[in-house]
Amino acid sequence: MQLHSHALIADRVHPAVGVDSRDGKSMPKESIFLLQHVWELRSALVLFFCEWASRFFSGIIAKEPTSLEEELKEIRRSGSSRDLNEFAMSDIFYFCRRGVESIVDDEVTKRFTAEELESWNLLTRSNYNVQHISTRLTVLWGLGVVIRYCFLLPLRLTLAITGVTLLVVFTTIIGFLPNGRMKNFLSEKVHLMCYRICVRALTAIITYHHSENKPKNGGICVANHTSPIDVIILASDGCYAMVGQIHGGLMGVIQRSMVKACPHIWFERSEVKDRHLVAKRLSDHVEDKSKLPILIFPEGTCINNTSVMMFKKGSFEIASTIYPVAIKYDPRFGDAFWNSSKFGMVNYLLHMMSSWAIVCSVWYLPPMNRQEGEDAVQFANRVKAAIARQGGLVDLLWDGGLKRSKVKETFKEEQQKLYSRILVGTHEDRSRS
Numbered sequence: 001m002q003l004h005s006h007a008l009i010a011d012r013v014h015p016a017v018g019v020d021s022r023d024g025k026s027m028p029k030e031s032i033f034l035l036q037h038v039w040e041l042r043s044a045l046v047l048f049f050c051e052w053a054s055r056f057f058s059g060i061i062a063k064e065p066t067s068l069e070e071e072l073k074e075i076r077r078s079g080s081s082r083d084l085n086e087f088a089m090s091d092i093f094y095f096c097r098r099g100v101e102s103i104v105d106d107e108v109t110k111r112f113t114a115e116e117l118e119s120w121n122l123l124t125r126s127n128y129n130v131q132h133i134s135t136r137l138t139v140l141w142g143l144g145v146v147i148r149y150c151f152l153l154p155l156r157l158t159l160a161i162t163g164v165t166l167l168v169v170f171t172t173i174i175g176f177l178p179n180g181r182m183k184n185f186l187s188e189k190v191h192l193m194c195y196r197i198c199v200r201a202l203t204a205i206i207t208y209h210h211s212e213n214k215p216k217n218g219g220i221c222v223a224n225h226t227s228p229i230d231v232i233i234l235a236s237d238g239c240y241a242m243v244g245q246i247h248g249g250l251m252g253v254i255q256r257s258m259v260k261a262c263p264h265i266w267f268e269r270s271e272v273k274d275r276h277l278v279a280k281r282l283s284d285h286v287e288d289k290s291k292l293p294i295l296i297f298p299e300g301t302c303i304n305n306t307s308v309m310m311f312k313k314g315s316f317e318i319a320s321t322i323y324p325v326a327i328k329y330d331p332r333f334g335d336a337f338w339n340s341s342k343f344g345m346v347n348y349l350l351h352m353m354s355s356w357a358i359v360c361s362v363w364y365l366p367p368m369n370r371q372e373g374e375d376a377v378q379f380a381n382r383v384k385a386a387i388a389r390q391g392g393l394v395d396l397l398w399d400g401g402l403k404r405s406k407v408k409e410t411f412k413e414e415q416q417k418l419y420s421r422i423l424v425g426t427h428e429d430r431s432r433s
Helices: 029-055 068-076 089-104 135-174 181-201 229-235 251-262 272-287 345-354 376-390 411-431
Strands: 206-208 221-223 241-245 265-267 294-298 322-329 358-364
Touching: 068 294, 135 181, 135 251, 135 345, 181 229, 181 251, 206 229, 206 241, 221 229, 229 294, 229 322, 229 358, 241 272, 251 345, 265 272, 272 294, 322 376
Parallel strands: 206 358, 221 294, 221 322, 241 265, 241 294
Antiparallel strands: 322 358
16 A cells, blocks of 8 residues: 555645744744754655555565665655755665665575575474474374484485595595506596495485586686585586685595595685685696696585675686586475584584485586686676576675675775765766756
């Protein structure tokens, strides 16, 4: 229902003329100026809350992309006759509305928690306050617990321990061999065998699309990042040299053994000097066409497979062919997202192996090269958009680093500069004309 502020507000003082409607006496200019702002503020306030409430109670918060200038014109359409080159008190409600909408429907932080399902998949309770819905559903859930924990989990644990143990032992042994074709051949076979055993341990059902676009030696494979098992999903279909952050615990043991048999690149994210060393090693690696393609996750952190966040530009500054890959998991059978702030690696893997299955689709996209006049950031955004489009994911410009850090002051400064340019720019255009 459309609501208008003029139908809700009645005032005996008209701000345009500054005359008291009871006796017709003139008012001081200071009072007129103050009443004008009060009128604008009250009108915009009522309009803002009426429109926002109608959107909220209908379950929709508008997300149509509109410019700041258009938003300000819409807010000023009732209650303010000021041009855009003048400040109006009602302008503050644009920023208030954006803040409230971000709190109610935050499009960033919700990417760092598990994706919400439309229907229950008999894995975990969506509402812990309701312990009994129906006898039939309770029986089905109980049978599922027995099957998953008493039958599937022991088998999967056995396969996982076998695969990881073989990987650590064989890569350590291969590491003692001299560099050459034999070492590379054995390393590839061992990696493929162990990764495929681990895929079976997760009961992963993977569908690969467009295999003709698979990454080739001397190239860089980039993919969206949801979980550490992204590596297993991709490496079970082909071998890669991997680039990633150094981890501790079980993941650290695996990383140290893998690097003995294959030239993987592990780095400490907190050390700035390491970044230059990583870039140099990446450049040297891709120049050697006999080496395996590099696998990189440019987001730098795990996202819940509903969106693709900002790609770091480092891997796109290298003069090499980029092979984009889109990975999309089906959350109905098991949630593949790793919330590293909540679960350790072992707990996460147990959570994976106690689910029904890991079902996902992998799309190998056509190779992409940096165009003439295109910088690294533009190239990264173009690749990211292609991955998001193919995987049916939301393309976001936000940095995944917000998962662990606060919003930079530069974001607020950009909004302030944009608003200032609208006021000053409009005024300058009029003065020129």
